Amino acid sequence: MVLYRRDTTPGATWFFTLNLANRRSDLLTAHVDLLRASFRHVMRLHPWRIEAIVILPDHLHALCTLPPGDADFALRWRLIKSGFSRSIPSGEHISASRQRKGERGIWQQRYWEHHIRDDDDFSRHVDYIHHNPRKHGHVERVIDWPWSSFHRYVASGMLPADWAGGGNDELSAGERP
DSSP: OOOOOOOOOTTOEEEEEEEBSSTTOOHHHHTHHHHHHHHHHHHHHSOOEEEEEEEOSSEEEEEEEOOTTOOOHHHHHHHHHHHHHHHSOOOSOOOHHHHHHTOOSSBOSOOEEEEOOSHHHHHHHHHHHHHHHHHTTSOSSGGGOSSBTHHHHHHTTSSOTTOOOOTTHHHHTTOOO
16 A cells, blocks of 8 residues: 655645546536535534635645644545535446445545645745636636636735736646656
């Protein structure tokens, strides 16, 4: 069995990418209200701050800060993923190994996490999150994607409504080389 070593710095800020098992699926946007409900439920039980987030049809990116003394982001993601999975009708392909474990076949089992190092790293990942729908060709303007914290940043005056990113930094932050 592979042992995954995760950084467990309490109170840290993290960038996450979670993917559906079927990367051609649109479950996340088709059932965005159920995904939001799962987030709300878990955040009531295990608070954390979502600094930035974008929900795409087949994956999501989030930048989250845990409370001081708390490093258990794995618990939060497990509960969010399982809550969402239980709320949608079954019908997806389930591998034999997942069937033996009683799991659904909705999410990829693992996710990507990155410990944010400094303000520049934070800013690059916020830009990456907000630019992602445009990067994937879902919209031409970032403002046109409805499932993004970009709208919160515009409303608070932190970003202009016509922001679309610039340079290549936000195109590579958060991506595996």
